[in-house]
Amino acid sequence: MTVFGWAGWLSLAGLLAACEDCTFTSRNNTEAAIRFYSRRPFNLPPNRQPPVVVQNLAVDSIYTLDFNRTLRKIFPVGAAGVDSLRAAGYDNAALAPAFFLPLNPGRDTAAYVFVRRLANPTRRLADTLWLSYRRQIAVITPNCGFDQQYSQLTVLRHSRVRFDSVAIASDLPQIADSVNIRVYLRP
Amino acid sequence: MFRFFARARYWLVALLGLVVAGPILAQIAPKDTVNVPRKVPRRVERAVERRAARAVKRLDLADTAQWAKRDTLAELDTFSVFRKLWARPRPQxxxxxxxxxxxxxxxxxxxxxxxxxxxxxxxxxxxxxxxxxxxxxxxxxxxxxxxxxxxxxxxxxxxxxxxxxxxxxxxxxxxxxxxxxxxxxxxxxxxxxxxxxxxxxxxxxxxxxxxxxxxxxxxxxxxxxxxxxxxxxxxxxxxxxxxxxxxxxxxxxxxxxxxxxxxxxxxxxxxxxxxxxxxxxxxxxxxxxxxxxxxxxxxxxxxxxxxxxxxxxxxxxxxxxx
Incomplete structure (x- = not known):
């Protein structure tokens, strides 16, 4: 047998040692970061706009609104069995808080109710925000599981009790994002 | 320093030429010069190949005349390859x-x-x-x-x-x-x-x-x-x-x-x-x-x-x- 013959058999042996490992880190986020700002003065040109003021105590509680009209409280403390919402910087007045809204993995839309208590404990102001997005899913390997990506985040509609306008800052929620949705509040 | 780099450029081109043209020259040279009849023993073939390799190493690649000669050879060999590739296909x-x-x-x-x-x-x-x-x-x-x-x-x-x-x-x-x-x-x-x-x-x-x-x-x-x-x-x-x-x-x-x-x-x-x-x-x-x-x-x-x-x-x- 020639050298090439031996090379052929050796490469067959090398083939048997081949294996597959699971090294995958996803940057996709299943939550959309939302932050509240004071209303923009629309009568001024962009170069004369005052700095945006982040509203620290914009909401007291947040609920998810299911398609069968079920409300589940996710902030500040979830109902029984429901995890509380992730909120960054909410306890620290010096930081701009961002709430991370969990997107509905079973549907292409999600609705949230934002409640703000007034001085009179019997009065509350509630705003609803409907979001739409595109779900994509990719299987990595059986051991790594699957990866879900939410993209093309858009605002379907929102109420106007306290919300003045809602803008999408980034339509692809990712781990490093600071904010995806900007809500401008009425004064 | 500038002259060194100016010469280094030629050396680099020469090296690249060896890497690219070497295998082609070795394999696709005209048949009458490289294709040794089978009657010649293997060891003789190898000795000839070793001698040829030493001769190539001794070439002064910076020499323009040598390069012109090599380019001409390469062109001839390239044509021979195209000639072979475009020859009437004979499935075996x-x-x-x-x-x-x-x-x-x-x-x-x-x-x-x-x-x-x-x-x-x-x-x-x-x-x-x-x-x-x-x-x-x-x-x-x-x-x-x-x-x-x-x-x-x-x-x-x-x-x-x-x-x-x-x-x-x-x-x-x-x-x-x-x-x-x-x-x-x-x-x-x-x-x-x-x-x-x-x-x-x-x-x-x-x-x-x-x-x-x-x-x-x-x-x-x-x-x-x-x-x-x-x-x-x-x-x-x-x-x-x-x-x-x-x-x-x-x-x-x-x-x-x-x-x-x-x-x-x-x-x-x-x-x-x-x-x-x-x-x-x-x-x-x-x-x-x-x-x-x-x-x-x-x-x-x-x-x-x-x-x-x-x-x-x-x-x-x-x-x-x-």
């Missing part, structure tokens, strides 16, 4: 083969694990079914080949570790590759070859994913206290993404070896660099595996196939120059 034989990689992986991928070879094989082939056939036609004294691969792939990936996140992914389809290879050692061996080539590949497939999702804020959560498994996953949602009639196209650069081991029986491998993957028809579900391509993870993928062939010559006679 038909090689039919299959890929051993797929057959062997299942049984022997984990020979030292807790399971027996039979168990490994049965589990593997229960979830993965792959077949690949290859058809090769060598032309003009083994100078180049036309290659066509065709195959079928079925993959069933199941994860049942956790009820709330279990999933099942199925992918099935057919594929073909078509292309050619040029033998770099045509003058040295009769039937054996070391070749480089390219392929155009296309896969037509469908895939499907069933999965259970879990999200407490939306009411999909896993009740670990429930005794009945069907209740445990009752509150999870069942996602389903079937997608059909997808098409994937890609290109491959290949290099391979073919060795005649016994009469018409050949063994060989093909190393493939796959790139330019384009999948049409994907919507919500992104493909995990493609028939003929493998796992979809990177833009460039390297894979390896080990083939066994049987050659049916078109003309009877001694092997090689038929």
């Amino acid at each position: 034989a038909l090689r039919l083969g299959t890929d051993l990689t797929y057959w062997l992986q299942g049984a022997l991928a984990a020979p030292f694990g807790p399971n027996s070879l039979v168990t490994n094989a049965s589990r593997f082939y229960g979830n993965v079914q792959r077949f690949e056939g290859t058809l090769e036609v060598p032309f003009n004294d083994n100078l180049y080949f036309l290659v066509a691969d065709f195959g079928y792939g079925y993959v069933n990936r199941v994860n049942r570790l956790l009820p709330q996140t279990s999933f099942q992914y199925e992918n099935r389809g057919t594929f073909f590759r078509i292309g050619g290879e040029i033998n770099l050692l045509q003058k040295t061996f009769d039937d054996e070859s070391i070749s480089i080539g390219f392929r155009y590949a296309q896969a037509n497939f469908s895939h499907e994913l069933f999965y259970f999702g879990s999200s407490r804020p939306w009411g999909y959560f896993y009740n670990a206290l429930a005794e009945d498994d069907s209740i445990k996953i009752k509150d999870s949602f069942r996602g389903e993404f079937p997608t059909e009639q997808l098409t994937a196209r890609w290109f491959e650069l290949t290099t391979g070896l073919r060795v005649s081991v016994w009469r018409g029986l050949f063994l060989g491998y093909t190393l493939r660099v796959k790139t330019g993957l384009n999948i049409r028809g994907e919507d919500r579900l992104l493909a995990n595996e493609l028939p003929g391509y493998g796992a979809v993870r990177a833009n460039v993928k390297i894979s390896f196939n080990y083939h066994v062939y049987y050659q049916f010559p078109f003309k009877k006679g001694p092997p090689g120059r038929r």
Whole structure:
């Protein structure tokens, strides 16, 4: 047998040692970061706009609104069995808080109710925000599981009790994002 | 310093010229100068080759005259290659083969694990079914080949570790590759070859994913206290993404070896660099595996196939120059 013959058999042996490992880190986020700002003065040109003021105590509680009209409280403390919402910087007045809204993995839309208590404990102001997005899913390997990506985040509609306008800052929620949705509040 | 760099440029060009033109000059030089008749013993051939190699090393590559001479030779040799490639195609034989990689992986991928070879094989082939056939036609004294691969792939990936996140992914389809290879050692061996080539590949497939999702804020959560498994996953949602009639196209650069081991029986491998993957028809579900391509993870993928062939010559006679 020639050298090439031996090379052929050796490469067959090398083939048997081949294996597959699971090294995958996803940057996709299943939550959309939302932050509240004071209303923009629309009568001024962009170069004369005052700095945006982040509203620290914009909401007291947040609920998810299911398609069968079920409300589940996710902030500040979830109902029984429901995890509380992730909120960054909410306890620290010096930081701009961002709430991370969990997107509905079973549907292409999600609705949230934002409640703000007034001085009179019997009065509350509630705003609803409907979001739409595109779900994509990719299987990595059986051991790594699957990866879900939410993209093309858009605002379907929102109420106007306290919300003045809602803008999408980034339509692809990712781990490093600071904010995806900007809500401008009425004064 | 400037003069040093100015000269270094010529040395670099010379080095590149050696790397590129060397193998071509060695393999495709005119027949009357390199093709030594078979009557000359092997050791004499090798001695001549060694002497030639030493002579090439002694060449002063910075010398313009030498370069002009080498360029002229290279042009002549290039023309001779084109002349050979454009000569009337003379098919010599038909090689039919299959890929051993797929057959062997299942049984022997984990020979030292807790399971027996039979168990490994049965589990593997229960979830993965792959077949690949290859058809090769060598032309003009083994100078180049036309290659066509065709195959079928079925993959069933199941994860049942956790009820709330279990999933099942199925992918099935057919594929073909078509292309050619040029033998770099045509003058040295009769039937054996070391070749480089390219392929155009296309896969037509469908895939499907069933999965259970879990999200407490939306009411999909896993009740670990429930005794009945069907209740445990009752509150999870069942996602389903079937997608059909997808098409994937890609290109491959290949290099391979073919060795005649016994009469018409050949063994060989093909190393493939796959790139330019384009999948049409994907919507919500992104493909995990493609028939003929493998796992979809990177833009460039390297894979390896080990083939066994049987050659049916078109003309009877001694092997090689038929």
